[in-house]
Amino acid sequence: MEDKDVIMNQYFEEGHIVTALVGVKVDTKSINDFASELVDFNTVEDIFLVTGEYDIMLKVKFPSYGDLKDFIISKLSKIKGVIKTETMMVINTYKERGIKFE
Numbered sequence: 001m002e003d004k005d006v007i008m009n010q011y012f013e014e015g016h017i018v019t020a021l022v023g024v025k026v027d028t029k030s031i032n033d034f035a036s037e038l039v040d041f042n043t044v045e046d047i048f049l050v051t052g053e054y055d056i057m058l059k060v061k062f063p064s065y066g067d068l069k070d071f072i073i074s075k076l077s078k079i080k081g082v083i084k085t086e087t088m089m090v091i092n093t094y095k096e097r098g099i100k101f102e
Contacts, residue, residue, distance in 0.1 A: 018062045019090040022076070023054030030081025031055055037079055043071060054086070 026034050031049065035056065038044050046059040062068040072087055093101050 018065050018068050019093070020060050020062075020068055021088045021090065022058040022060060022072070023086040023088075024056040024058065024076070024082060025053070025084040026055045027081040027083060028055070034079055034081045041071075041075070043067070054084075 024034075035047055035049070038047050038056075038058065041060075043060050043062055044058055045061055046057075048057045049055065050057050060068065060071065062071065068087070068089075072085060076082065076085060095101065
């Protein structure tokens, strides 16, 4: 395991759900097929077609940083049409789905 992975696993310790937002640049001819393939992943909570630098934004949740890493490298990046991804890990949640957190 790389040093960065050890640090991330310590920061996002076991038992703490890892939430991330993932921007995906997709070949425009593949957007609908790409989104259709993602809906079958239980760890993908939300899929949005958006404007801006990325075409699709995902909200994903995993039981560990390693599971998130595996999803990005082994699954998401291998879906037809993916050009680029950027993953932003959530550090703290203040409000989610209309519910405020203390």
